[in-house]
Amino acid sequence: MPWFWEGMKSPIRTLSRRRPDQPPGVTPGRPVATALPPGATWNPGICPVEALQEDSGAIAVEFDRCVHCMRCQQPEAGVAWAYDYQWARQHTPPLPRAFQHSIHVRIIDAGDCGACLSEVRQLTGPVYSLHRFGIYVTPTPREADVLLAVGPVTAGMKAALREAYQAMPTPKRVVAVGVCALNGGIFADGFAVEGGAARVVPVDVAVGGCPPPPLAILDALQRVIGRGLARSGEVRA
Ligand code: SF4
Ligand code: SF4
Known part of the structure; x- marks a missing residue:
């Protein structure tokens, strides 16, 4: 866990998402x-x-x-x-410009194996430091601007995912993280899965991988608010 020890030794140093990574860096490319x-x-x-x-x-x-x-x-x-982290595919325009200052994200575990959620959780640690971008995790969908879904959407989580989306104020966006959330992944043929978040809610940004690395997820959240990559012309909204 080199990232852990780097964070312990330099707790105020965070990773630059613009810095090109080199093997064996924090993202596998x-x-x-x-x-x-x-x-x-x-x-x-x-x-x-x-x-x-x-x-x-x-x-x-x-x-x-x-x-x-x-x-x-x-x-x-x-x-x-x-060796970069630009795995996200953006299907809709970013949130309005006012959201560039700060957004709140509601995370829904829709039946993931634990690995995608683990990668998402790392974003709040000292290395990735999600909050420095003004992106905060909220426990309630009623104050969320972005719904982040992981997992293939089990039958038991289908209603929870849909109701969380419906409870969010507009405008809002959905980020699906991991191939399970995109199309069911290895669980796609399971008897108790819907086969991805897109079958329940409209997905705006899709991040593949099994699981995707934290920087790819951070990149997806940045795309939702039209930061960084949008200025460089990489976001095709
Ligand atoms: S899943 Fe296919 S495209 Fe992706 S790294 Fe493996 S071989 Fe390459
Ligand atoms: S995409 Fe892979 S890591 Fe993520 S929930 Fe599915 S099986 Fe687990």
Whole structure:
């Protein structure tokens, strides 16, 4: 746990989300779309969840499926790798500009295995220091601007997720964290799961991975309020 000891030694030092990460950094990176040399062959079976597809002479990555097994990081896979945390996909415009000062987030565990929630919890620690961005966790949806959902949405949590969303004031946004929250993940065929938050509430920002690293989740929350990445033109709202 190098991140833990770094936090203990330098409790007032937080990570810059703009600093490019280097292996073995705090984020394991991600596969990126890779052009195939003419006549080159590659093995699509390298990906256990079919997140890699050939498209117009390039290998495309479907982040809503990628579980981050890192198999395609091997050189023989022929897939390029980026050491950053920009896994989030934004489907709707960010909240109005007034929300850039501060937002409150209601976290819903809709049946996750514990790992996604663990990554989310790390954001409030000294290394990631979520609060320095004016982003706060709230126990009640009535004062929440953002609903953050993890897990495949079990049958028992379906109503709780929907009612939490309905109780939130407008405008509001939903961030789904982890492939389970996006499409059910490994639990998709389970008899007691809905198969993702999008089947219950409208998802505005999707973060793949199983689980995604804390910086990817922080990046998603920043996108919700149109900060940082929006200015650099990366948010396509
Ligand atoms: S890291 Fe993602 S894209 Fe690569 S093989 Fe694993 S699941 Fe597939
Ligand atoms: S996406 Fe992976 S880590 Fe997250 S809840 Fe599902 S199985 Fe667990």
